[in-house]
Amino acid sequence: MIVVRASTFQEKIGFQQEDKDHLIIPRFSPLITYHPLEAADKHSASLMANIFSTLVTLDAASWEYENTHLLLYLREDVSFHDGSVLKAEDVMGELKKMKEEPHFKKLWEPVTSFSSPAPLVVRLDFPAGCSYILQLLSTLNASIYKEVNGKLTGTGSFYIAEESQKSLFSAPLSPISVFGPCWTV
Numbered sequence: 430m431i432v433v434r435a436s437t438f439q440e441k442i443g444f445q446q447e448d449k450d451h452l453i454i455p456r457f458s459p460l461i462t463y464h465p466l467e468a469a470d471k472h473s474a475s476l477m478a479n480i481f482s483t484l485v486t487l488d489a490a491s492w493e494y495e496n497t498h499l500l501l502y503l504r505e506d507v508s509f510h511d512g513s514v515l516k517a518e519d520v521m522g523e524l525k526k527m528k529e530e531p532h533f534k535k536l537w538e539p540v541t542s543f544s545s546p547a548p549l550v551v552r553l554d555f556p557a558g559c560s561y562i563l564q565l566l567s568t569l570n571a572s573i574y575k576e577v578n579g580k581l582t583g584t585g586s587f588y589i590a591e592e593s594q595k596s597l598f599s600a601p602l603s604p605i606s607v608f609g610p611c612w613t614v
Contacts, residue, residue, distance in 0.1 A: 465572040481572030481583035503549040510588040517545035
């Protein structure tokens, strides 16, 4: 079950969450994973797209791309579902995990290092070039998350509140959540 609560975006357009309102998503087959690095099936990916936000969306984002590096400028107002604020260290940690993941290792070979020249700036270096870096960062597998007490927490519009074998029950997020990607425009 997933408990869904309104994001701050939904609140701004007049959505009022009442405790009795819930979204129940029926499950007809077991969910394979909640982990962005492990999502390979349509059902898991669809659910995770609402729990986690990707770092870059190609439609609109703030970055500086050069042939040998990429600078990403993170938004100041992005919080994880647990209330902690997204920092450059969180992003670098998750990108390093993705780079080391066997399924993605070959794709990340051109990226040689991650650094943070400022608190909300992430730099990716690829001396030999990496023409597909923005596409790579926009995939669901490149979603930003962190582990808290053995559970994953994201920055997406929803979080998993309860789960049973038959359904997922979700609730809109509290005011700590932020609707949208993790970068500045």
